[in-house]
Each structure stands twice: as structure tokens, then as C-alpha cells.
Amino acid sequence: MSIRVEHLNHIYGDGTVYEQYALRDVNFEIQDGEFVGLIGHTGSGKSTLIQHLNGLLKASSGAIYYNGENIYGEGYDMRALRSKVGLVFQYPEHQLFEVDVFSDVCFGPKNQGLSKEEIEERAKDALRQVGLDEKFWEQSPFELSGGQKRRVAIAGVLAMKPEVLILDEPTAGLDPKGRDEILDELTALHRDKHMTIILVSHSMEDIARYADRIMVMNHGEKVFDGPPRQVFHHYRELERIGLAAPQITYIIHELRDHGVPIDPDLITVEEARDAILALLGKAEEKEEKGKDKAE
């Protein structure tokens, strides 16, 4: 199973003087079970791109194959595609509307025409997956905190049992702990349910920690695509297109510029800590301490 995008173009005002490419010759393939981070400055085409993946926007030219089938082919079931590729928009809590949390999460599967038992089963599963305590299920979604509301909205998409989950900045406006909680839950979905995840984010630190692969968009074109370590190598180019690398990347490069023999590929705090401790000869000491404790 995969999503394959071939020569995708999306042009606003095609054929007029205002003609503008929102997407230009975008190509990639995402395999089943990948965790992809999608980055790019505001207006780089990220949101436009993800709306193509579940058929909300139609390309001006090019093709998208979902599990080998062209979604623009005649008779292709777009409705089915939309339940397989779940899209969580920015600030999804603005779309909550039901009287209580549980009914809100039931809305998606209800529209899929499932039985009452199936709908409720799915809603319960989805709410548990996002870690929302049962005591909130009967409450109005509007009485919850920002992080809780967002979980309800994500659960609403999960209840449709998507194979691919796309999230457009799911942590914007959340406090650091709330941000980590949501991202950890996504990681669990990815790991335990083998769900394909595409995460749009402005936080390079989050992307470095969670994604296996990064795609970088600039002016509607895909400019980088690879594992985070490899992409963050290009931190100078990333800066030129309005992005940055995680703070750790800069520290590592500055250490190297001063002759410290440290691995240039480190991108998280934990990796940098371990490497610096090893260089300073403190690593063994720490291990020994750990052993003492164990004994």
C-alpha cells in the first residue's frame, strides 16, 4: 500500500495573467507505515499538497495513485478515499459541534453508514487512542481545555479508521507538555496500528524527534526529501527558504567548526548529550553509576 504522487501541478488562475503555481511538478511515494514530516514556510504549498492527497483539491495536471489506483481515474470512489486518508486540519477543534464529546466522535462513522454498535465501538476506541479519559465523554466539547478539544477532533477522524492520517500543525497553540502528549499518541498509533502518518509542522525540533522522513516544500516545489539527519545537514539552505534546523544541529556544527570530533548527524538533545559525555570521558562514569544503583 502506498501513496504515489506523479508530476503534480496545481495552478491558480490558469491561463490568466495572475497564473500562479501552488504546486509545481511534485513527485514522491510514501510507503505504508511511514512517519513523514512535511515542512515549509507559510505559503510554500504544504496545505495545498495535503488537500490533494484525500481528493479535496483536484490537481491541474499530474496523477495521484492510492494503493496503485489513480484517484482521478473514471469511477474512482472519492468518498472511500476520504475515509481511508484522514485529514486533521489546523485548529480542528473549531469544527466540533455536537452536544457531547462522544456524539461528536460518532459523527464521522455515522456518515459512513455503519451500524450503531460499530459506530459506538469505533468512537470508544478512537477516544481511548487519543488518551481522553472516560469522564469527559458525556461533557460538552466546548467545556474542555485546548489540548483536550484537539484530542476529540483527532479522535473524530480516527473513528473513521483511516489507513493514513494527515495532520496540519496538530500542536499549534498547545503548551509544551500538551504538544509532547499529542505527538507521543501519534507515535503510538504509528507503532501499534502501523498507521501511515504525515505531520505538517513548523517545529523542527518535533520533526527531528518524531519523523523517519522529511519532505521540504518551497514555492510549491519539493526541495528536499530524506531522513531528518540528512535533510538537516542542509541547514544553511533551509534557512535561505525561511526554515531552520533544530537548535541542537547548530550546536553540533559549531562544535565541529572548533575542531571537536563529534558526529555531525546528531539532531536530538539525548543524542547530543550522549555524544558529548562520551567525548568528555564521562560516559563510563555514568554507566558505572547506573550499575551501582542496579546492584
Next chain:
Amino acid sequence: MGIIRASKLIYEYIRRDEDEHVEEVNRAIDQLTVDIKKGDFVAVLGHNGSGKSTFAKQINGILLPSGGTVWVSDMNTSDESHIWDIRKTAGMVFQNPDNQIIGNIVEEDVGFGPENLGVPTDEIWKRVDRSLAAVGMTAYRLKSPNKLSGGQKQRVAIAGVMAMKPQCIILDEPTAMLDPNGRKEVIATLHELNKKENITILLITHYMEEVIDADRVIVMDDGKLVMDGTPREIFSHVQELKSYRLDVPQVTELAWELKKAGVDLPDGILSREEFMNAILPLMKKRFPDQVNLEGYCPDVGTFGTESAVK
């Protein structure tokens, strides 16, 4: 006496049923006492629901205290006769730039505030010129706000507030919806206004890196003020911050982790430069032939001097 003062401030969100009986009382601010000095750049941290935004709305009278008092430039916000003067003194900028922009072109949007205040036309144009220059958006004055990036829109929103000549600007997560460049633009603009125009800034944010250049950081939890100090003082308490659902910048966390493992580093490292000043001499000792200290003078590093001055 500070420009913004709160004394034993309490605010309760009260939910009533159809017959106006009180169903639930939710205390969002609980006995908050704080004094903000004129000209300071103050960052407010706290998790979602800690009372930061409720406090911000108290300052320009969008919400009024359930108990205690708020003074803005010595005007009591509960005194209705002052409400317009208070709003002129303390301007607000919110999270979503698209919700705050109403003009068809940039200069119109910036002029909207002073026009509503009944400022004479000549004076409005002067203020528009000045405000756009202050946020670095003069080149865009005749553009449609729709064509701007998120960071540019937020700078226009800030110019709109500036045009009302406030002494103080309160910003409630102004960068939450912006990309890294947009965030940098907005934060740099705020520091400019703070230094050049001596405008007091109260910045509410979840991004720890935006806080390190502030004069003062206050941390709220459960409607109470729980930490108050310079960025260095606050970020020295990594564990305590984490207990309030907050975080520290990556470089601070790395230094803290290394220190925990026995590396000799000072507390509360805030920037890359400070980190390099502290770590490079240690690396030099291990690898004397390979490591160079070019550009760093550990003895008179930023770290030592600043704390000595304070």
C-alpha cells in the same frame, strides 16, 4: 509604581443554567499580585488553562475582576469612566492575524484604530507612517493584507495597535500560527519597539526560545503566579518548569542534562554562545591539539559579565 499592577486579582468564569442559577464556578485567576515596570519586556509562561489569557484580557478591560483590582497607568479597570483611556494605554494583539485585519489595504488597516479614536486626519496619516516604519512594513503600505505572509500580517496588526499610541502592548501568543521566519520577524519587531519607543511589552507565549531576551519572565499555574525572575533565573529550574507542563530551550536542556551527568557547567545557560563558552574549554582539555577557542573568551564570556552586573 508600575504601569500595570494587579492586587489580589481574582477572576471567576461562572456558568449559569437557564434560570440563572449558578451551576459551576471556575476560578481562572486566583489572588494574583503583580507589578509590571514601565519599559520592561515581560514574558508570561504557563500551560493551556493556567490563566495567562484571562489575565491579558483583564489588562485592557475586556474582562473585569471578580475580586481584587487591576490598575493600568494608575487607572482602575473597574472604573467605567476610564475604559477608553485604558484601552488606549494598553493595546492587544491576538494569536490569529486573519481575525484582526479588516482593512482592504495595509495603511487603511493601520489607520482604523486612531480613526475610531477621533484623531484628526493629518495626525492619523502621521501615525500610520510612523507605525509602519516602526514594524518595518512601509514598503507594503498599499498592498492587500491578504497577500502578506503570517509574520507580515502580525506586524501589520502590531502597527495597528501602535497607531493608537499605547504605552504598553499585550500579545497573546502572537507567533503560534507562524513559521520560524515569521516568528523571528515578530519577536525582533517587539524588541525594537521596546527599546526604541520604550513601549512596555507583555508577551504570552509557549515558545521558550522567545523568552530568553526578555527582562523578566513570570510563570502562571492554576491562576497563580508561581515563578518570577530573569530568564536565567527561571530557566535554571528545569525540573520545576517541567512540573508546570513547560519546557526549556534545547540548549538549556542539553546543558542541564550534561551538568546532571557530572559535567562542570554553570546553571541556566540560555544561548548557543553561552554554551560554547562553557563547553569549549572542557573540550580543549580533552583534545588540546584539535580544538581551537577562536571567537570565544571563556574568562569574560557573556555568562560571567551579565550575572556580575546584576
